[in-house]
Amino acid sequence: MITQLNHTDVSTAKSIxxxxxxxxxxEAKRIxxxxxxxxxxxxExxxxxxxCFLGYxxxxxxxxAGVLAYDRTAKGTDITRLVVHPDFFRGGIASALLAHLLQLKESGPMITVSTGAKNAPAVRLYEKHHFTRTGDAEVAPGFFITHLQKALKSV
Structure with a gap:
């Protein structure tokens, strides 16, 4: 079940x-x-x-088992974190959270996300949901992130 999380609650923050x-x-080891x-x-x-936090x-x-966090921006929504506890890997949780976010009316016209360029599972997840790569950026010496975006249809 996916719900909006009250991350200001200490118990919920600890669960996140x-x-x-x-x-x-x-991910740090992978990339x-x-x-x-x-x-x-x-x-804290x-x-x-x-x-804003969604929880699965x-x-x-x-x-x-999983958390997706996002910020609303003038252009739409920026996904700031999408994580699944390792006990629940490969269970479709990240896809479910992402699909839920894509259905929210307040997501706006564009959703953007960045992930480690070497994080192949994350890049594949976003591409599976029709995100398009917009480029890579070196954010630390020798470490690159990949930027992706998805335009949402107007309602």
Whole structure:
């Protein structure tokens, strides 16, 4: 089940962190870069975030299994994090969260996202959902991120 999360609640913030930390640890190894800013998050920084958070709760265990966070911008929506706890990898959770976001009326005309250029599973996920690569940027010596975007149909 996908719901809007109240990340300002300390218990919810800790649950988000419990999903995010192991997911980003694996990504950091995959892309050979441990400078992912979200690895430095604490429950307090999540509580203070201005992002909107969606959560996927596993119906069997009742655990928060995936999180998508986004910011609304003048041009639409910027996905700021999309993580799935490793216990739930390959279960379609990231796709479900992304599809949910794409259906929200307040998403605006354009959705953008950036991910590590070497994070092939993430790039494939966005391309599967018809995001288009708009370029790469070197954000640290020898480390590149890939920018992607998707124009949404007007309603």
């Amino acid at each position: 962190l419990h999903v995010q930390k192991p997911a980003y640890d694996i 050979q870069f441990d400078g992912i800013p979200a690895l430095q998050d604490t429950a 920084t999540i509580q203070k975030s201005k992002e 709760t596993d119906s069997t265990s009742g655990r928060l």
